[in-house]
Amino acid sequence: MRVVTTVLSMFLATGAYADRIFVSNERSNTVTVIDGATWEVIDEFDAGLRPRGITVSPDNTKLYVCASDDNLVRVFDTRTFEELHTLPSGPDPELFVLEPNGRRLYIANEDDNLVTVVDTETHEVLAEVPVGVEPEGMAISPNSAFVVNTSETTNMAHFIDTETNTIKFNMLVDQRPRYAEYTSDGKRLFVTAEIGGTVSVFDIAEDGAPTEVGKIRFEVPGVQPEWLQPVGAKVTSDGQLLFVALGPSNRVAVVDAQTLEVKKYILVGERVWQLAFTPGEKYLLTTNGNTNDITVIDVEDQEAIRSIQVGEQPWGVIVAAGIK
Amino acid sequence: MIKPLVSLALSAAATLFSAVAADAVELKAAVFRVDYRTQAPISRFDERPADFAFAGAQLATQDNATTGQFLGHTFELATVATDVDGIAATLAGLRADGVNIIVVNARADEVLKVADAAPDTLVFNAGASQTRLRQAECRANLLHTTPSDAMRADAVAQFSSWKKWSRWFLVHGSNPADRQLADEYRRAATKFGLKIVEEREILDTGGSRRADTGHVQVQRQIPVLLQDAKRHDMVVAADASDVFAPYLPFHLWDPRPVLGSGGLRPVSFNPATESWGGTQFQSRFEKLAGRYVTEADYDAWVALRAVGEAVVRTGSADVQTLRRFMLSDEFELAAFKGQPVTFRNWNGQLRQPVLLYDGRINASVSPQEGFLHQFSLLDSLGMDAPETKCTAFEGDN
Numbered sequence: 001m002r003v004v005t006t007v008l009s010m011f012l013a014t015g016a017y018a019d020r021i022f023v024s025n026e027r028s029n030t031v032t033v034i035d036g037a038t039w040e041v042i043d044e045f046d047a048g049l050r051p052r053g054i055t056v057s058p059d060n061t062k063l064y065v066c067a068s069d070d071n072l073v074r075v076f077d078t079r080t081f082e083e084l085h086t087l088p089s090g091p092d093p094e095l096f097v098l099e100p101n102g103r104r105l106y107i108a109n110e111d112d113n114l115v116t117v118v119d120t121e122t123h124e125v126l127a128e129v130p131v132g133v134e135p136e137g138m139a140i141s142p143n144s145a146f147v148v149n150t151s152e153t154t155n156m157a158h159f160i161d162t163e164t165n166t167i168k169f170n171m172l173v174d175q176r177p178r179y180a181e182y183t184s185d186g187k188r189l190f191v192t193a194e195i196g197g198t199v200s201v202f203d204i205a206e207d208g209a210p211t212e213v214g215k216i217r218f219e220v221p222g223v224q225p226e227w228l229q230p231v232g233a234k235v236t237s238d239g240q241l242l243f244v245a246l247g248p249s250n251r252v253a254v255v256d257a258q259t260l261e262v263k264k265y266i267l268v269g270e271r272v273w274q275l276a277f278t279p280g281e282k283y284l285l286t287t288n289g290n291t292n293d294i295t296v297i298d299v300e301d302q303e304a305i306r307s308i309q310v311g312e313q314p315w316g317v318i319v320a321a322g323i324k
Numbered sequence: 325m326i327k328p329l330v331s332l333a334l335s336a337a338a339t340l341f342s343a344v345a346a347d348a349v350e351l352k353a354a355v356f357r358v359d360y361r362t363q364a365p366i367s368r369f370d371e372r373p374a375d376f377a378f379a380g381a382q383l384a385t386q387d388n389a390t391t392g393q394f395l396g397h398t399f400e401l402a403t404v405a406t407d408v409d410g411i412a413a414t415l416a417g418l419r420a421d422g423v424n425i426i427v428v429n430a431r432a433d434e435v436l437k438v439a440d441a442a443p444d445t446l447v448f449n450a451g452a453s454q455t456r457l458r459q460a461e462c463r464a465n466l467l468h469t470t471p472s473d474a475m476r477a478d479a480v481a482q483f484s485s486w487k488k489w490s491r492w493f494l495v496h497g498s499n500p501a502d503r504q505l506a507d508e509y510r511r512a513a514t515k516f517g518l519k520i521v522e523e524r525e526i527l528d529t530g531g532s533r534r535a536d537t538g539h540v541q542v543q544r545q546i547p548v549l550l551q552d553a554k555r556h557d558m559v560v561a562a563d564a565s566d567v568f569a570p571y572l573p574f575h576l577w578d579p580r581p582v583l584g585s586g587g588l589r590p591v592s593f594n595p596a597t598e599s600w601g602g603t604q605f606q607s608r609f610e611k612l613a614g615r616y617v618t619e620a621d622y623d624a625w626v627a628l629r630a631v632g633e634a635v636v637r638t639g640s641a642d643v644q645t646l647r648r649f650m651l652s653d654e655f656e657l658a659a660f661k662g663q664p665v666t667f668r669n670w671n672g673q674l675r676q677p678v679l680l681y682d683g684r685i686n687a688s689v690s691p692q693e694g695f696l697h698q699f700s701l702l703d704s705l706g707m708d709a710p711e712t713k714c715t716a717f718e719g720d721n
Contacts, residue, residue, distance in 0.1 A: 092607075111607055113390055132394065133387045134604050152601060153629075153658070154391040155636075170394045172636065175658035176601070195600075195658035224701065226663035248662075 017322040019279055020078060022063055023287060023294055024051040025311025031065060032310040033081065036278055036319060039296065039308055045081045048074045053095040053138075054316040057120075058102040060323060064120075066093040066107065073107065073118070078320040088125050090116035095179075095316075097138040097147065104162070106147045108135040115149050115158075117165060127165040131158045137191065139180035146208045150177035150191055157191050157200075159208065171210050173200040178231045179274075183239040183257065190216075190242060190257075192230035199230050199244060201260055214260045216244070216253075223249050232274035236281055236299070243284055243297075245272040252286055252295075254302050266304050268295035273314070279321040287314035349395075351388075351641045353631065354402040354423045355381040355450075355624055356438055358411065358430035366570045369683075372618075377429040377450060378403040379613035380621025381628050386612070388632030397635055401628075408434060415441055424643050427627045429620050432457055439466040446631075446643045450623035455508065458671040458707055462714035467650070467672040469592075469630070470623040473505055475706035476590035477512035479678035479690035480560065480583045482704070485516045486692040489557035489581070494523045495550065495572065496562035502528075506562040509584065521554040528567045546575035553578065561585040587682065590690070593622035593660075594681045600662040626659050626674065630667075633657050651720050662689075668703070671714040675702040 019036025024047060031047040031054070034040065048067025055064050056078060063076040066089065073087040073096070089096075090109040093116070097106050104126065107116045115135060117127040132154025139148040140162075147160040150173070157180060159169035174196020181190045182204070189202040189210060198217055202210035218228040229247035235257050236242075242255040248271050254264040269288025276285050277299070284297040293307045294317060355378050365371060373379075385401040392399055402423060406414040415438060418426065428438050429451035439447040440463065447466045449457060455474040457466070471479075484490070492513055496506035506523070513520050526549060546568070550559075559576060561584040563569035569586030581587060595606060595616035609617045609625075634646040634655065649655055651672070656664035665676045680688045691701045703709070 110604055111611070133390045133608075134601070151391075152604075153387050154394070155633075155658075156391070156394065158394075167394070175656055175664055195662075195664050196656065229662075 017324055020320045020323045021276075021278075021285060021294075022054055022056070022078075022318050022320065023310045023314045024054040024065055024316045025292075025313060026050055026052055026289070026315040027313035028311035030311045031063070031076070031081075032314070034294075034308055034310075039306060041308065041310070043081055044311055045076075047076070048072070052315045053093065053107075054318045055096065055098050056318050056320045057098065058100065060320040063318070063320065064096070064098065064105065066096055068092050068094055068110075073105065075120075079323050085123065087118050087120065087123055088116075089118065090114055090125070090128065095136055095138050097140045099140060099144050099162075100142065101144070106138055106140065106149075106160075108138050108149055110134055110136060113151070115147070115160060129160055129165050129167065131160075131167070132156050137177055137179040139182050139189065141182055141204070141208065142184055142186040148180040148182075148189060148191075150180050152176045152178065152194075155193070155196075157189075157202075157210070159210065161208075168208070169210055171200075171202065171212065174198045174215075179233050181233045181235055181242075183235050184237040185239060188235075188239065188257070190233055190235065192233050192244060194229045194231055194247065197225065197228050197230065199233065199242075199255075216242075216255055216260050216262065218244075218246060218249075218253055218262060218265075220249060220251065220265055223251075231272070232286075234275045234277055234284065236277075241299075243275055245275050245286055247271055247273070250288075252284070252297065264302055266297055266302060268297070268304055269293050269307055274316045276317040276319055278319050285317045285319070287317050289313045289315065349392075349397045349635055349639060349641045350400070351397070351425065351631065351635055352400045352402070352421065352423045353381070353385070353425035353427065353628055354404060354418050355427045355429065356414070356418070357403075357405040358428075358434045359405050359407055360431070366566055370566070373613075373615055375403075375613060376618060377427075377620040377624045379609065379615075380450075380617065380623070380625035381427055383609050383612050383621075384625040384628035384632065387629060388635070391632065391636060395636060395639075399628075399632065399635075411437055412441065419445075425628075425631055425646075427624050428452075429624065432461075435466070436461060436463065439463045444643065446647050448624075448627035448630075450627050451620050454504070455707065458673045459713040462671050462716050464716040465647075467627070467630075467647075467667060467674070469626045469674045470619070471590070471592050471676060471678050472673060472706050473508045474511070475673075475678055477505075477508040477584075478515065478705045479590040479680065480509070480588075481512035481516040481518055482690045482692040482695060483588075483680055483688050484518060484558055484583065486688075486694065487557075490518050491521045491554075491556045491558075492518055493550075493553050493556035493559045493580070494520050494562065495559055495568075496523070496525055497565050497567050498525050498527045499565045499567075501564035502562055502567075505564045505585070509560050509562055520560075521556050524550065524553070526563075526568045528565060542571045543575060546571055547577045551577035556580060558583060559587075561587070583680075588680050588687055589682075590678045591681045592619050592626075592676070592678070593617060594619070594679060594686070596681065596685050597660065597679065599686075600660050601658075602660040605660045626657070626665065626676075629659070630655075630657050630665075630674075648720075651717075663702075668709070669720045670709045670712045670717050671707065672717060673706060675700060677702065678705060
């Protein structure tokens with residue numbers, strides 16, 4: 001621990017701005033911190049029971065972690081890693097999405113078929129929205145008008161109007177939808193279905209209404225089709241490339257987000273779960289739950305360039321940019 | 325806090341009905357359980373709770389209803405238990421109430437009795453594992469969510485093949501059901517190229533089970549019964565009557581792993597499964613029932629979730645429409661087993677992985693890696709299309 005502190009103080013002393021990668025470790029109840037320039041692990045701190053969903057505030061100062069078995073969200077300082085406070089989350093928070101302005105946090109409560117809306121400033125629960133069975137995936141439209149929640153047993157994407165906190169549209173997708181991701185212009189939405197083995201693609205109208213326009217399927221020679229389980233997904237900000245984590249097949253698919261054609265499969269660690277870009281989208285990071293590491297993918301070359309050991313069963317990953 | 329919540333829920337539901345263009349669909353299902361007079365099980369853990377099989381169906385109905393609220397679908401469930409003599413009257417009562425989806429937890433003969441007495445309903449067998457119900461005695465209106473004994477025996481055989489435990493010592497009971505189960509293991513051994521080097525029968529003498537000194541007798545008698553067997557890699561226990569199999573581990577003459585009715589058992593589900601989102605299923609079930617899940621609960625849950633999924637995808641509650649959809653390639657269901665479960669269109673059996681459970685954890689899951697099948701690896705478990713003796717489904721494939 002002393003060594004870690006020394007390294008840390010060196011960074012502080014030089015006054016360098018650095019990107020910090022935060023990885024939630026579901027089984028070791030910790031968050032691993034990695035330096036975005038050197039790829040060195042600089043700390044691992046306690047993050048409550050069963051940390052899963054993880055995100056940062058728009059100003060990069062606060063780290064939010066769903067401590068699923070504590071039934072709350074823990075908020076940490078991204079510079080000191082100290083816990084600042086907690087937020088009520090409703091029972092068993094798994095995944096959440098923060099409003100682009102950082103104000104409202106939308107949390108999926110897996111055990112209670114609810115999405116809880118929390119004010120990050122007043123720490124109050126603003127609303128609880130009833131959704132389908134086992135809510136999980138959460139996305140917010142870039143204009144903040146809609147929050148999309150996927151429910152794993154109901155097999156729907158629910159479009160929640162953020163003005164009224166009521167569901168406005170429901171779209172059926174394939175079995176066990178895990179994750180939803182809007183393009184940065186808000187005109188397209190991707191929903192992964194783990195057991196269905198597909199990604200449903202929706203075009204989004206001006207008023208937020210979805211129309212299904214296609215489905216992405218995956219195929220890797222020599223890999224049993226049932227192992228190709230789409231989980232996490234990230235689309236580049238130019239809307240050109242979609243990366244899909246394929247769970248126990250240990251691969252990330254690279255998809256042309258326009259034509260929906262799969263261009264490549266990148267081999268990563270085992271049980272690849274969630275994804276995050278580094279600032280500028282130079283690298284894509286993957287959490288690999290069974291090999292207890294993260295893989296760094298060079299986005300332009302579409303190659304895995306290194307893996308970094310983290311805690312037990314890494315679940316989510318997020319990058320805080322330019323931490324002093 | 326409570327008031328705004330209620331109004332939120334109501335307005336959400338109201339919006340939903342208008343947003344999704346769907347006709348109202350009402351589905352009435354029942355769990356039909358036949359209770360028998362039986363001896364106490366060898367292990368207290370196997371005692372049946374009062375809501376055995378019911379609770380799983382109740383959870384499925386809740387799950388279906390939560391989904392249904394977004395589409396204007398409603399799901400009702402009746403739960404009935406009867407003895408063998410009351411089957412006809414109980415069934416008539418359900419029919420009079422308009423129930424046409426029936427999940428049966430009963431022994432093989434009574435499952436057939438229900439299916440035959442209500443040919444225009446769709447019946448799910450959630451409890452009887454006898455393979456004959458999927459073979460010559462299959463029925464067009466009878467689907468099976470519990471794995472057959474053939475699937476279970478194949479699951480054990482595949483695992484033993486993967487382990488290279490190729491010499492089996494088969495120990496079976498003396499009742500007809502035990503001998504039938506032994507036949508399943510003989511067939512599975514042949515199918516996967518394994519050798520039964522020795523067989524022995526343990527006679528059911530109707531002795532005491534949980535007597536205070538039971539373990540003393542067991543410890544002395546079992547090794548003697550099983551001594552001097554030919555060299556074997558493992559013991560397969562075929563004990564459908566629950567007379568001796570749980571005693572085999574730790575009491576064999578030769579120390580060997582036990583699989584089958586004792587030791588590592590092939591099951592559809594268990595309270596320890598947490599992979600593939602299983603944790604969520606377990607916590608939802610335990611919250612509802614206040615106890616751990618049983619195989620019967622899971623088998624009933626899968627049956628009604630399959631129906632729910634078919635209702636959502638077809639927008640219909642018509643039994644024939646639902647049956648056709650469930651047997652089609654379009655149907656698939658996530659059931660906490662890592663891959664979609666579907667139905668075989670030659671005998672109505674649910675295609676599913678079989679868990680190999682030691683009482684605390686899943687030691688493995690079959691089908692095993694390395695086995696191949698031209699259509700689905702899951703069809704390497706149980707009666708495949710070319711082997712079928714079922715003719716009732718000929719119009720369905």
